[in-house]
Amino acid sequence: xxxxxxxxxxxxxxxxxxxxxxxxxxxxxxxxxxxxxxxxxxxxxxxxxxxxxxxxxxxxxxxxxxxxxxxxxxxxxxxxxxxxxxxxxxxxxxxxxxxxxxxxxxxxxxxxxxxxxxxxxxxxxxxxxxxxxxxxxxxxxxxxxxxxxxxxxxxxxxxxxxxxxxxxxxxxxxxxxxxxxxxxxxxxxxxxxxxxxxxxxxxxxxxxxxxxxxxxxxxxxxxxxxxxxxxxxxxxxxxxxxxxxxxxxxxxxxxxxxxxxxxxxxxxxxxxxxxxxxxxxxxxxxxxxxxxxxxxxxxxxxxxxxxxxxxxxxxxxxxxxxxxxxxxxxxxxxxxxx
Amino acid sequence: xxxxxxxxxxxxxxxxxxxxxxxxxxxxxxxxxxxxxxxxxxxxxxxxxxxxxxxxxxxxxxxxxxxxxxxxxxxxxxxxxxxxxxxxxxxxxxxxxxxxxxxxxxxxxxxxxxxxxxxxxxxxxxxxxxxxxxxxxxxxxxxxxxxxxxxxxxxxxxxxxxxxxxxxxxxxxxxxxxxxxxxxxxxxxxxxxxxxxxxxxxxxxxxxxxxxxxxxxxxxxxxxxxxxxxxxxxxxxxxxxxxxxxxxxxxxxxxxxxxxxxxxxxxxxxxxxxxxxxxxxxxxxxxxxxxxxxxxxxxxxxxxxxxxxxxxxxxxxxxxxxxxxxxxxxxxxxxxxxxxxxxxxxxxxxxxxxxxxxxxxxxxxxxxxxxxxxxxxxxxxxxxxxxxxxxxxxxxxx
Numbered sequence: 007x008x009x010x011x012x013x014x015x016x017x018x019x020x021x022x023x024x025x026x027x028x029x030x031x032x033x034x035x036x037x038x039x040x041x042x043x044x045x046x047x048x049x050x051x052x053x054x055x056x057x058x059x060x061x062x063x064x065x066x067x068x069x070x071x072x073x074x075x076x077x078x079x080x081x082x083x084x085x086x087x088x089x090x091x092x093x094x095x096x097x098x099x100x101x102x103x104x105x106x107x108x109x110x111x112x113x114x115x116x117x118x119x120x121x122x123x124x125x126x127x128x129x130x131x132x133x134x135x136x137x138x139x140x141x142x143x144x145x146x147x148x149x150x151x152x153x154x155x156x157x158x159x160x161x162x163x164x165x166x167x168x169x170x171x172x173x174x175x176x177x178x179x180x181x182x183x184x185x186x187x188x189x190x191x192x193x194x195x196x197x198x199x200x201x202x203x204x205x206x207x208x209x210x211x212x213x214x215x216x217x218x219x220x221x222x223x224x225x226x227x228x229x230x231x232x233x234x235x236x237x238x239x240x241x242x243x244x245x246x247x248x249x250x251x252x253x254x255x256x257x258x259x260x261x262x263x264x265x266x267x268x269x270x271x272x273x274x275x276x277x278x279x280x281x282x283x284x285x286x287x288x289x290x291x292x293x294x295x296x297x298x299x300x301x302x303x304x305x306x307x308x309x310x311x312x313x314x315x316x317x318x319x320x321x322x323x324x325x326x327x328x329x330x331x332x333x334x335x336x337x338x339x340x341x342x343x344x
Numbered sequence: 345x346x347x348x349x350x351x352x353x354x355x356x357x358x359x360x361x362x363x364x365x366x367x368x369x370x371x372x373x374x375x376x377x378x379x380x381x382x383x384x385x386x387x388x389x390x391x392x393x394x395x396x397x398x399x400x401x402x403x404x405x406x407x408x409x410x411x412x413x414x415x416x417x418x419x420x421x422x423x424x425x426x427x428x429x430x431x432x433x434x435x436x437x438x439x440x441x442x443x444x445x446x447x448x449x450x451x452x453x454x455x456x457x458x459x460x461x462x463x464x465x466x467x468x469x470x471x472x473x474x475x476x477x478x479x480x481x482x483x484x485x486x487x488x489x490x491x492x493x494x495x496x497x498x499x500x501x502x503x504x505x506x507x508x509x510x511x512x513x514x515x516x517x518x519x520x521x522x523x524x525x526x527x528x529x530x531x532x533x534x535x536x537x538x539x540x541x542x543x544x545x546x547x548x549x550x551x552x553x554x555x556x557x558x559x560x561x562x563x564x565x566x567x568x569x570x571x572x573x574x575x576x577x578x579x580x581x582x583x584x585x586x587x588x589x590x591x592x593x594x595x596x597x598x599x600x601x602x603x604x605x606x607x608x609x610x611x612x613x614x615x616x617x618x619x620x621x622x623x624x625x626x627x628x629x630x631x632x633x634x635x636x637x638x639x640x641x642x643x644x645x646x647x648x649x650x651x652x653x654x655x656x657x658x659x660x661x662x663x664x665x666x667x668x669x670x671x672x673x674x675x676x677x678x679x680x681x682x683x684x685x686x687x688x689x690x691x692x693x694x695x696x697x698x699x700x701x702x703x704x705x706x707x708x709x710x711x712x713x714x715x716x717x718x719x720x721x722x723x724x725x726x727x728x729x730x731x732x733x734x735x736x737x738x739x740x741x742x
Contacts, residue, residue, distance in 0.1 A: 035381025036416050218383030218709065219675050221397055224408060227381075233414065299591040304556065308409035311396045312597035314637050319675065 037227035039217070041195045042272075045114045045185050051129060051178045053185060059340075060162045061183025064176060066339045069156075070149050071142035073098050078135065078180065081107040084337045087276030088187055093284030097141040104250055106284035109277040111334055112270045114185040117234030121266045121282045124256045132180035133173060146173045158343020189272040192332035205329045212326025215319055220296070222323075224309050231271035231330070238265040239310060240301025241281050248303075250283065263305045275328045289324050374426030374710065374741050375459050376406065379416065384709035389596045390670075390678040391712065391741070392522040396593035403554060405497030405505065406459060406467035418460035428455040432714070432737020441729040451482040452526075452737065455490070465497040469511070491545050503553035513546045514562030515582045515604045517630035518641050521545075524670060526735055527700045527718040530684035531645050531664040534696070536624065536653035538613040540568055540580075548578060558588035558598070568608040579621065580608030594632045596639065604628040604645075612652050622650035637672040654692060662688040664696070679703040688723075695723040704739075711740040 034040060047053055064070065068077040081095040082088045089109035096102050105121055113119065119131035135141040136149055153159045153171035160170055167175045194213070196204035205213070217223040227233045242249035243264055253262035266282040280286040286295060295301075297320065299312035315323070377384055384391050387398030394402065400409050407415050418424045430453065436446040458470040475487035493509035512521055520532050520543030532542035548566030561584065568580030586594075586602035594600025605628075609621040628645035644665035654660045664686035672678050680703065686696040702716030713736075720731045 035377070035379055036421070037414075038381025214383055214385075214709075215675070217381065218385030219389075219395075221386060223380075223382060224386065224397075224411070233411065235411065235414070237410070299597065302591060306591075308400055308404075309397070309411075310591075311400075311593070312591050314596060314672070316674070 037223060037233075039194075039223055039227065039231055040229045041191070041198055042112070042115065042188065042229045045188055047185065048127065048129075051181060053182055054166065056162070057166045057179055057182040058186055060159075060166055061179035061181070062337065063159075063162075063340050063342055064153075064180050065183050067342050069152055069342075070136050070144060071098050072144040072148075076142050078132075079339070081135075081141075082110045087111065087273055088334065089277040091278060093279050095141070097138070098143045101140045101143075103138075103140045105282050106279065108269060109273065110184050110187050111189050111273050111277075112187075112230050114188060115230035115270065116232060116267075118267060122253045122256050123234075123236065123267050128181035128184055129174075129177040132184065133177040136176075146176070149173075149176065156343050162343070187335055187337075189331075190333040192272065193329040194326075195332065197329070206325060208322050208325035209329040210326075211319075212322035212324070213329075215315070215323055216326055219319070220313060220315065220323055221309060221311065222296075225268045226271050232268045234267065236262055236265035236267055237307040237309065238263065238300075238303065238305045239281070239295065240264065240303040240306050241266075241285060241295070242283055243301050243303040252282070261305065264303060265305070265307070271327065272330050272332060273334060275331055289327050290320065293320050293323050374428075375424050375457060376401075377709075378426075379421040379424070379460065380408075385675060388709075389672060390524065390704055390706070391710065393524055393595070393678075394519075394522060395596045396598070399593040399595050403505070403552065403560075405465055405495040406461055406469070407465070407497065412464060415461055415464065417463060421460060424458050424460040426457045426459075426741055428457065428739075428741035429453065430714070430737050430739035432735055434737075435732075435734040437732045439730045440724075440727045441731065443731075451476070453483065453485050457741075462494070465499075466494065467497065468492075468494045501553075503555065505552045507550045507552065508548075510545050510547045511550060513548075513550060513564055513566065513582065514552060514584050515564070515606055515626075515628075516542050517584075517586070517602050517604065517628070517632070517643055518666070518668070524668075524678060524680050524704060525682060525700050525702055525718075526714070526716050526737070527682075527698065527702075527720075527733065529643070529666050530686050530696050530698055530720075531643060531666055534647075534662070534664065534686045534694075536610070536613075536649045536660070537616070537655075539610055539649075539653060540608060540624070542626070546580075548580075558590075559585070560587075561585045568610065577609075577621065580606065582606040592634065594634070597634050599634065600632040602630045604630070610653060612655070616652065616655040618652035618655075622652040624649040624653060639668075639670045641666070641668040641670070656691050658691065660689060660692055662686060662692065676706040677703065684720075693723050693725060697721050710742055711738060713737075714739050 065078045068074050070077060076098050081090055083090045087109050088111050089107055094103050094105055095107045114128060119125035119128060125131035125134055133146060136144050137146055150171050150173060163169060163171045163175055169175060193204040225233050225237055236253040248264040251263055253265045275289060278288060280292045286292045297313045297315045300306055300310040377386065387394060387401055389395035431451045434446050434448065434450050438445065454474060454476065456472045456474065459468060461467050469491050471491040473485055473488050473490055476482050476485035478484040489510060491510055491512065493507055493511035495505060495507040497505045499506065512519065516532055520529055523529065528543055535541055546566040548564055550562060550564035552562040554560035563583045565578065566580050567578045582605060584602060584604040586600055588594045588598045588600045590598040592598025606626040609623045611621055612618050626645055626647045628643060631642040633640045646663045649660045651657060651659045666682060666684045668680060668682035670678055670680040682700040684698040688694045698718055698720040700716065700718040704712040704714050706712050715736045718733045722729045
């Protein structure tokens with residue numbers, strides 16, 4: 007009896023080592039989807055409460071647009087996962103843009119901003135839509151004039167930056183506010199911390215698919231679930247043409263044709279529809295696209311391959327996506343200065 | 345009786361505990377998976393067989409395609425060392441042959457592996473099998489440097505990659521080192537006495553290339569046969585072209601067909617009269633066809649060997665191949681059935697037929713429970729040699 011007990015215990019120990027020992031010995035791997043570290047803050051734009059408050063007001067202020075009808079919050083709606091549910095968004099004068107607005111949750115962790123990475127920093131991103139003729143259609147110079155004409159803003163800019171409103175200060179203030187919109191600990195994070203009941207069995211299977219057969223973490227890597235790089239899934243490639251040339255418009259490199267930045271996946275369940283053109287309505291649709299290996303085109307990313315996922319596996323992946331939902335700050339529209 | 349029942353109960357509980365442990369959060373797995381934080385199934389449909397992703401990773405010199413700028417070298421990664429072994433129960437009964445019957449638990453070998461990226465576009469693979477002296481259930485194993493190669497990727501473009509050292513050559517369409525079964529591919533192992541076996545690694549240099557259209561090529565110059573090693577010259581050349589139709593790499597998606605040619609020379613075995621190098625050739629066609637979770641692997645090879653290599657009065661022309669059907673009902677399970685055949689002239693009289701049936705169940709990514717049965721028949725002058733082989737083993741790597 008003792009021998010059998012010893013055999014069972016020794017075998018269990020050996021198997022535990024085989025299946026788990028690597029993690030103990032070697033850490034998590036450099037593309038591992040770990041928990042989010044503290045928000046990175048650039049040295050030239052430190053976070054202060056007053057700056058965040060100013061940035062929040064600017065974020066909600068429609069006066070930053072040419073006809074005073076559109077603010078950042080018009081497209082990135084706090085109650086809708088800081089995104090909205092339209093495929094592409096409507097700017098001033100009812101103009102419809104060509105890309106999905108995406109969520110600003112965890113934008114602070116992205117290496118680059120916008121679907122095509124045209125902004126290197128959150129500060130640059132923050133002022134981009136203001137000058138976009140379809141979105142807010144205003145000039146930055148005019149916005150500066152408008153804000154300096156509002157005593158409540160002028161005083162705040164003086165308090166925070168020691169100057170009147172400037173283009174740079176507007177970008178810094180909005181970026182500082184956006185750095186507070188990060189996802190809190192999700193069931194996945196709790197699971198990583200050792201709470202093995204934090205995720206459902208379906209989500210756990212989905213997690214293993216995510217970093218295995220699903221090939222997801224090859225691009226959706228790191229704590230923010232994005233490699234910050236550009237990949238061509240073939241979305242929008244019709245009759246030999248790319249409806250949107252993506253990163254190519256910025257880089258002019260042929261390899262970037264039809265390629266878009268990998269979005270983060272935390273709280274993604276709340277931010278439908280998906281992809282740069284909002285063409286996939288649900289997570290199930292997105293997974294089906296990946297399961298097919300994307301849309302064949304001459305620049306299809308080499309990481310895109312048919313997956314042969316079963317219906318149960320697709321369902322497990324969705325369950326895992328849902329386990330990435332963490333609490334995000336609840337923000338109500340502030341009283342704006344006059 | 346009570347005692348027996350409690351023992352069985354305890355053993356069953358132990359087994360359940362093992363499986364439960366294996367179902368717990370999966371840890372990282374050998375070398376590459378550990379480096380990235382991936383599961384084995386990122387690159388393997390069923391370890392050790394590569395999936396399409398793994399095939400692309402391998403041909404890209406152990407770098408994620410398109411993410412070369414993000415890669416880490418071995419100095420920036422966890423220790424790039426892994427171990428693979430398998431152990432279990434083997435049953436083998438040979439009729440009319442020299443081999444003794446086997447019916448025992450055996451340790452079936454051990455591989456020490458190291459692999460990684462030395463620098464951007466420079467990868468390496470190292471596999472060493474240490475000497476194992478047969479004792480107390482350990483099957484004998486020679487100490488062999490199975491693989492020690494460096495691959496230089498994308499020398500100007502994806503159409504030029506160079507692998508040098510001792511490596512797994514590209515002429516074998518279905519990897520003899522990463523096959524699902526324990527039972528080897530007969531056609532790759534068939535040769536003149538003590539001659540070339542296609543299922544072994546080769547020393548030399550190989551050039552490969554591939555494009556976005558699914559076409560690829562490989563050409564190599566290798567030592568070839570190990571017969572008469574002292575006088576053996578590096579005189580073997582091979583080439584292979586393949587094309588994948590549809591999305592995928594032909595491993596788990598897409599339809600792949602390939603053509604292979606091999607021309608070499610070898611010194612006849614020392615028991616044979618002729619001296620000096622004699623020529624031999626191989627030509628083959630292969631396919632890997634995928635439908636949903638089914639894969640059909642096909643290989644046909646025709647060989648022509650100089651009569652001196654066999655000690656016969658005429659050149660020996662033989663042919664053969666394999667057809668293997670595998671099915672993946674779930675990520676953790678694969679079943680396979682294979683038919684091997686080698687057809688030889690009457691002067692040689694070594695026709696081989698073999699049926700293999702098996703499966704692998706993966707309680708965790710890096711461990712497989714592997715039952716397999718094969719029935720092999722080979723003609724010989726003294727009557728047919730038949731072998732019934734069964735194994736149930738654990739195959740694991742970490």
